[in-house]
Amino acid sequence: MKTIPVDKNPHEAVISPDGKQAYVTCSGGDSLLVFDNETMTLTKRVTHPDFRFPHGLAITRDGKRLLLASTRSGKFFVISLPSLEVKQVCATGQEAVHMVALTPDERFAYIANNKTNDISVIDVATLKEVERIDVGIHPDGIAFLMR
Template structure:
């Protein structure tokens, strides 16, 4: 069993394959123009890379770490956010400037369905833990599109703060976390009522948000302030239980993509402007080191095979 990071270097059109045993780049491969976001299939066999300015999706064979196929479509206009359904059968892709969601068969790699959101700048893809719902932040409309995965239909749009980008559902399925980059806030939303139940101030321009596997922490990458907001999702204090920022951890310049390993013992943050990846020890909540990668690393994924 091996562990790797797949790190997208968007300003040199490459991917760094990092071996987590050595914390060094094992291989560098060329991609289509401007690789932004990445997802690994549930079986670990393939990786999908949204190359935003190239308007392509590159498909990587994880046995060889080679690009084996490329998807194109006339309505790929800055393809960006990607996510895989829980059964592993379908890839969801958000195309930012065409404001459409593409549903792709992961066995055939054919586009099955194209769904317009009718919102402005549909940017990311985030599935609920049970896989029944997908949440799509619309940066220009200041809302979140909610889709029913079984029906492959849009259910509603939830108003949030200005410029939402980082979005994820807590493993308990009760709370949707939304990072609003234009006013540096975190909204915690009830997934049943869509009511905003908490608002929190975070760092400058929060762009990515992920939960630890056990749900204890949410990590938010703050691009402008070069740090990570560490949110304890259920802080117990003075008879209250609340989500609270317990630490703002400095990392590299322009923190971006962020991912955990399977055990949740380490998190990894792609630092766009220092061309490296911060290693965060989740036991100490401190930066444990850096991994040097390519130019302008942003999207990042974890692979264990």
């Protein structure tokens, strides 16, 4: 067990497929933090002008891309791993882009839009919205169940 000082409001976390890194959004710190799980150390702090209340995260099975939803900017990001280079910034046209989940086949990203009460379905290959699904009030968490 170890305590590591971080930016304000660490919120969501995903673990790399190999288990070696943890990626954590710090909503109040407008940052993405990367931790080495073996040494339990903070290895990198990533910022971007449009990381405004970064929130949801999803990582591809091959560990090469990280998707990040930024609540206050209304954008989501495609971040290359392990370089942590922001490859693409995509505006959803929605308010409060909150959580993100990849479909099991990783063809689509579903993004919960907290203020507009809907889900944006993004084609991962083109990074274009292909559908918007109305849901209940303030959608938050999102996940897929394999059957």
